[in-house]
Each structure stands twice: as structure tokens, then as C-alpha cells.
Amino acid sequence: MATTLHDVAVLAKVSIKTVSNVVNGYPYIKDSTKTRVLEAIAALGYQPNLTARGLRLGRTGVIGLAVPELRLSYFAELADAVIRAADRRGISVQIEQTNGDRDRELDLVTSPRRQLTDGLIFSPLGLGNEDAALLAVGYPLVVLGERIFDAPADHVTMRNVEAAAAATRRLLAAGRTRIAVIGAHEGEVYGSAALRIRGYREALQEAGLPVDPALIRHSDMWHRANGATTVRGLLETGVPFDAVFGLNDTLALGAIRALQAAGVRVPEDVSVVGFDNLDESEYSHPSLSTIDAGRDEIADTAVRLLLERIAETGPKAPPRRVEADFRLIERESIGAAADADHPFNRQDPPA
């Protein structure tokens, strides 16, 4: 069995309280007893039982992180950043996967497992803003993302509209005027897709350009395969376009692949820009221009806010809203002006 405070106390010939004082750095201890206790601790290899401490203190030193799935690179990189941010503060992280399933997300928020963590960082996907009230939970909660804005909890998010507008403006600056968007979600009002498309529209309108519905392509899932499929569908319509704005990097990478397979050159014929700045986007061929929407800052802020809530005693501060900074990352896929001579760019617009 593991050694306990009691074992150490016996060996050091002091009371259990004194050992506890030493372990917890209580200052007023005679040096002689302190060293005796430390020797006993070393001799026995004593380690405090964190479960017992957790029971007594009502805090475990563990926070939960709930994301759709780690095999989506964005969430893997987010989880990485959250774990690092927590670790810097001596906290460990328990991870839950929701698969973006609404029922699972609901279960998770009320699961007895929450009893084992001091709070939760939650990136919902299945739940929407209409479910905000369901997040009135009895423990510290930080909500991430673009699905729920009105929950009675702290919220850390990115500047989706502004960032998407910046990406679109950059395409316009490269001389692109027929900018396709891939990954739209039917009937969505909040959510990453809706907000980013809002930014896209704003940038076009700002430039006095029409928003052509034929260029807004839907795709519920945001995997590589969907990016490729959606672009193939777009090519089949014959609608001309000279840029693709993938609503995330994965879509954009899939799009590049489909374009190349169809003999369309990136960026000579079609510029491509994504959103998220995944690690791999730097190494695609061509390298992908994208938006760094502040993932690391979001992770760090979320952990900080959560720990502040956990430490909170007495009256609770009202929910806080934080928006991380973003920046446009220019890489090869954004290209210069269109090459008007290439056959792809000479096709006629549809009737």
C-alpha cells in the first residue's frame, strides 16, 4: 500500500498535522523537525493522496475539456494548447469527445464525471444558441466557439466575421472577383459557417461586388473529402470562379486537391485561402494562406478564466466574453493577379 501522512508521522515521531504542515509549506516549523519530516518523507517515498486531498478541499486540480473529436486537427491542436496552458498552472486535463452529437453533449454537461473535475472547457457543436439555458450548470464552465453565445457562462471565441472579411479582402486585392465559398451550412444563423460567410459578404459589399449565391457552396461536414467533393460539384456547374475561400483549412486543402486533379492551377488560375492555420497548412502544395484565429490565445484565456471561476468565492461575477485576435497568414496559395490567358479562366459565365 502507498504510504500515508500517518506513516511519515510515526517515522518522524511527530504528529500527522506537522507532516501536513511541512508538505503544504506552512512556515512556522522548527528547522530540526522540518528536516526530520523531510527525511522521513524521502525514506518512505511518501506522495500525498490527491483523491483524499480533493475530497477534503473540494477541488481536484483537474479540469475537463470537451471537444467534438481529436482526430479533427483543429481540436487536436486546441487540446494540445489547453493542456499546455493548464500544465503551466499545475492543472491536469481530462478530455471528453462528443462527436458533435447533441445528446452526448447534453449528457456530458450533467454527467457524474463532472464531479471529478473542478470545471469544464466546452466546445459545443451539436448544441445551438437556443440551448444556452441548458448550460446553467452548477460548476465553473467556459464555453468555446461559435455555437452558443448567450450561455450563463464565460465565453471565449474568435473574431469570425472580421477575420473572414480580411481573408476575402485579400483575395479581392489579388484581383479575384468571383470568390467561391465552401462549407456553408443551410439555415445557420450562428456557427462558424454563418459568421464567416457574413464576413465574406461584408467584404464583397464593401468592394461594391455582388454576392452570387451560385458561389456559396454547402457542406455540412468540414473534412478534406468534403472540400474536394464540393469543389468538384462547383466545377461541374460551369459557374466561373477565380478564388476559393474554404471556411476552414481542411476544406481548403481538399479544395486544392480537387482543383489540381481537375487541371486547375493554384494559385495561377484559382487562389485559395483557408481558416484556422493548422500546422499542416504550412506544408501543403502550394502552402495554404489562412487565418490564424488565435487558437493558442483562446486556449490560454479559457484556462485562465476557468481557474479564476474555480477560485471565486462569494458572489459570482457576470459572464465574461473574450474575443481573441486574428491575423491573416499569406502563403503561396493566395497568389497574385489572375492569369487571363489560361483556358480555365476563359470559360463563359453560365446563362
Place this chain on the structure above:
Amino acid sequence: MATTLHDVAVLAKVSIKTVSNVVNGYPYIKDSTKTRVLEAIAALGYQPNLTARGLRLGRTGVIGLAVPELRLSYFAELADAVIRAADRRGISVQIEQTNGDRDRELDLVTSPRRQLTDGLIFSPLGLGNEDAALLAVGYPLVVLGERIFDAPADHVTMRNVEAAAAATRRLLAAGRTRIAVIGAHEGEVYGSAALRIRGYREALQEAGLPVDPALIRHSDMWHRANGATTVRGLLETGVPFDAVFGLNDTLALGAIRALQAAGVRVPEDVSVVGFDNLDESEYSHPSLSTIDAGRDEIADTAVRLLLERIAETGPKAPPRRVEADFRLIERESIGAAADADHPFNRQDPPA
């Protein structure tokens, strides 16, 4: 404050023990009292305090998973699979990142945090087989990977040698004879690199072909950038080659990129094959042929073995070794026979 067994007992007018019995499904309870208790539980929204239960039982229902970093796709996908496997069994997972740092790995194994988990699944990278004895820890431990084979703990790994040989044989079958390997590690005896290269050598020797040291290219890190850099270095040497075996998919994807950038066609001029079967390998351009080395099976087996150890009472069974099955996944990058007419394939071998 959260409600306790005691609160429920008062409301249901029974003893705390009876409530506990109901919660834990003890069979011999009068139906009338049982329903009364269940009603009280529902009325109060009672949830058992898992920390208290953990203290009492000596088990928390949480296992640890230690990997180098989640932003490496392989480990993200592994963590995903481990979490799913644990979840199927009602267990949650706490994740630690080591960055492959030896000291950090050592700290982690003896950290007080282990007190909060019932056992650990550990994928070492900084530690080597010479450190095996350091893994004689006092809690259930399952070691993953190719770094440590002789630890006094269960070990789940993949068939590196056989799988690498299979990949190499397939390249030979496609008519490739000058197969470069990228990602070798200087002086390594165990480890993914060494074992996979052993398989590569075996397949060549089996085919009666020489092993050309000039075709074995080193790279400590296995990121996309390294794959690209290594291949550029190889191209600069002027040594002819007609295939690249990336020791993992990320290297192989980086290699494809560098080849294409240099005007070398994949697979017409150079076949490429990777190792790991990452999700994204299916969507590269061209899609990447690779080895599925049994990641999901490894995750499930690791969780199963760990839980068996946790449940173990009395004498401990000796360490167990498990090797997952693998399979070769053939995609576009492997190609057919070399195109002898392309300029790249007509270059002269170096003196």
C-alpha cells in the same frame, strides 16, 4: 452545495446505507423503499461524489494517457482511439504531453498526478530501452511503441519490421529498385526508425538487391517539413532513386510535396509509401499508400490490458506483449512501373 447520500436518506426516511445500496444496485431491497429512494434521488438531483467514492474504493475510474504531443496527428488519432475505448468501458482519460522529453517523461511517471488515475498508458519517446527498469512503478502501466521493450509492464506495439518489409516488397513489385528511405535515426537500435529500416533491408535482401547507404536519409524529427527537406537533400546529391519510403506518413507527405515542387511526378517518376495511415493520407494529392499498423487495435488492447491490471487482485501476472495486426493500404502514390522516358529517370548515377 451538492446533495449527498445523507440528504437523500433524510428525504426518503431511510438510512444512508440503504440509499447507497440503491445507488449501487444491491438486489435485496423492498420495492417500496427502493422507489421511495429513487424518488428522493430524482427530487434532489443527487449525483454520487466520485472523489469520495474514489477515496473509499481506491479507484477513480480515470486512466492516464501520456503521449509526446497531440499536434502530431498520429498521437491525436491514438488519443482519440484510447478515449473511445475507455469510454466504452465507462472510464475517462486524463492526457499528459511529454514533448518526447526524457526528463519530463521520467517526472510524469512518478508524478503525484498518478495518484488521481488508476493506471497509465504511456507512449515513451525520450526514454529508451536502457531505461526499462525505471518503469517498475507501483501502479498498473501499459507501455506503447517501439522505444522500450523490456519494461516490467505490459507492452502493446505494432509489427514494425514485418510491416516495413511488406511496404518495401510492394514497391519492388511495382518495379522500383532504388528505394530511398527517409527519417532514419543515427545509431538507433530500437525505435520505430530502426525497426522499420530493418524491415526495409530484409525485403531488399530477400529480393537480392543491395542496400545503398546513400539512399538511407536521416531526419530526427518526423514532421512534414523534415520530409520535404530530406527529399530536397536527396535530390541535390544526384543519387538516382525511383521510390521513397517515408518512415511515417507525415514524412511521406512532406516528401511528395518536395518532389512535386522539384518537378518530379508521383507516382510516375517516383513511388511514395508512408507508414501509419493517418486520416489525411487518404486525401493527399496523390493519395498516399501506407501501412495501417493497427492504431485502433492498439488503443483498444492497451485499455483492455490496463483495466485487467487495475482489476487484478493478489499475485500479478507476468508482463504481457501484444503485437497488433497491420495491413498495406494501396493508394495512388504507389503507382505502376517506372516511366523510363521521363528526364528525371534518365539521370546518370553518381560516380
Place this chain on the structure above:
DNA sequence: TTGTAAGCGTTATCAC
């Protein structure tokens, strides 16, 4: 400066 004892919320032992 150090010791005693209560209690965190469970489960388990044993009476009744």
C-alpha cells in the same frame, strides 16, 4: 511551534 480531533462523502462490516 506542535498536537488533537472533526469531518469531507463514500462503501463495508456487522448487527438487528
Place this chain on the structure above:
DNA sequence: GTGATAACGCTTACAA
């Protein structure tokens, strides 16, 4: 069938 009561290992008033 059900109820007291004693741990599990720790922190913390409160004493000394």
C-alpha cells in the same frame, strides 16, 4: 431487508 458505525487520507479549527 435495513441501520449504525467505522474507515479511506487528508486539511483545518482549536488547543496546548
